[in-house]
Amino acid sequence: AEELENMKLAAMNCGDLYSGYSVVSVQKAQNLFSVWVSLAFDPTLRSPLQLLAQSIIAKRPSGMLCETAASWASNVDVFQHWMKRYADYLFVEPSCCSEVDGCCIDAITFGISQQSFIAAIEAAQNSRTIVEEQLALAVNLSRLIDLLRMKPSCRLDHDRSSIEKFKWKVFIHDRTGRKDFDLGFFTDAIQTAFDVVLKVQEVFRKRLLKGRLSEPLERLAKAVTRLSFLNDISCIPRLALLCEWRVELEVHQTSISVPTVNIHYLTNVDVLKEFTWRISWAGWNRRANFDNFSMSLFGVLSSTPTGSELCNSSLNLPEQIMASAAAVDGLTNLLLESLLYAEHGNVVTSRFIAKHRDTPSEFLSSAYGQRMCMLKAILLGDPDPASIYRRNLEFLGDIGKTYRLGQLSVHAVWNMTGVLDQERNLYRGISGQANDSPKRAMASSDSSYLLESGHDSTNESCLRMLFDTYSHWFRVGIDALPLPLLCATVKSMALLSDLFTDLDQYKFVFGHMKTLFNARSHLENFDLGSVIYSLMKCVAVLGIVSQYCVCSGNTFFTLHILNACVFIKTSGLIAEKNPLSERRLVEK
Secondary structure, X not given: OHHHHHHHHHHHHOHHHHHHOOHHHHHHHHHHHHHHHHHHOOOOOOOOHHHHHHHHHHOOOOOHHHHHXXXXXXXXXXXXXXXXXXXXXXXXXXXXXXXXXXXXXXXXXXXXXXXXXXXXXXXXOOOHHHHHHHHHHHHHHHHHHHHHHOOHHHHHHOOOOOOOOOOOOEEEEEOOOOOOOOHHHHHHHHHHHHHHHHHHHHHHHOOOOOOOOHHHHHHHHHHHHOOOOOOOHHHOOHHHHHOOOOEEEEEOOOOEEOOOOOHHHHOOHHHHHHHHHHHHHOOOOOHHHHHHHHHHHHHHHHOOOOHHHHHOOOOOHHHHHHHHHHHHHHHHHHHHHOOOEOOOOOOOOOEOOOOOOOOOHHHHHOHHHHHHHHHHHHHHOOOOHHHHHOOOHHHOXXXXXXXXXXXXXXXXXXXXXOXXXXXXXXXXXHHOOOOOOOOOOOOOHHHHHHHHHHOOHHHHHHHHHHHHHHHHHHXXXXXXXXXXXXXXXXXXXXXXXXXXXXXXXXXXHHHHHHHHHHOHHHOOOOOHHHHHHHHHHHHHHHOOOOOOOOOEOOEOOOHHHHHHHHHHHHHHXXXXXXXXXXXXXXXX
């Protein structure tokens, strides 16, 4: 299957050379993919090898085999068969826990994460059957996790039906428009869903599950909590309920709508940290969720004490400052998750795009470049020196589950901000040629996805509001900005600059970062590495000359030197502490 897929990719991307490949061979590959997927999900086979076949598909999320399998749940009978079979697989006898296979867990995660599966659930319009099936997945998963956490000698005494109940007042409003709406059933189902999701999330939040199945089960837990009946319920912070937050849920035809936590409760830093962890852990699956979460966090930032308010002894300043810092981290996470490819906000099946630095072919063909390629190939054991030299060392083996400094190359940022278009227009004006200008635009689908994400109106407005807030804080004075909030802001600006689509935004960041760099009183107290990284990135993008780039005395950095510095800094000489890779900090 892998060989056929590579052949098809080559045939579809070779442009004018397409005639050199056999169209019949490509069609044969497509037919074989369809047969593979059909057998993997055929409900009449009932073979344990089917889960293995599905796990093989899941291991190639960007492959055409996976693309063919995306619509596996379009048939109602196939959907019902595998919905029950997935739940049955998770219901393991206490003595058989060692037989649980990580590949099968990955297969279940893949199956329930596909859009056709989600569409089949939503088409059922929150019927009693579909709600019970979603709960069966969640309950059996929670039970399996409990068994794996126990010592083998204690598993036989495990009570299969024991779920710790959390007493909370829930008020349910029927928005389904159905006359046969069963209020009692939905009340019990929502209570069970909350108890199960709370229990599962606490296990992974506190890292209580160890062993070979911890990562596959965490991915599955995220996929389960993203199901329509469980998704909004999973965002309810337990601490807010302990503070007597009145929850009024609305049951719609395809989902359960939970109001966002009142800002009054989010000013409690513990409630806020639990809330931001929950909304970041499994991501968001609707644009409405993104809007609601971001507005709640902006509400927290609006009450941030600044200037003379920091001298007001009647305010609980430490609590408010820590809450604002946590809100900055939460908003940074939300915005970065909008860059996930191929689905915004989906941390289960999507990945962060890494754009490697572009090395000119002239350098690679030179004697020095060839020696560098061979040295790098020997060090890394790669048989293709030229290919591996075009990839960043720090991103080798990266699977795109965390967003890091230097995720995008300078060339990618130039493309997003229109610098390359300006360069092409200038070249045309000088040479008088309209058709022979050099073209270096990124043509791949993930690059187009980045451009669309950067120009998304919702993302742009949210990003602008956040940086307007930062600008307001900086105008008060850097020395007056509390250190925890300053550190969170600097890190956020360094990461979110990858979303910029306007060069003026980089000038804005450069101005504030240069002020921070010159504030010697803070040098040993805040994240200086991120400040230096942001300075060099801005200059590398803008090509700023002497009127901007005076970092110390009369020393001016050229664009090439700054590009090299960005490479060095992103290669690990600065301590990374980004929100997505260390978002578990909200536990503290």
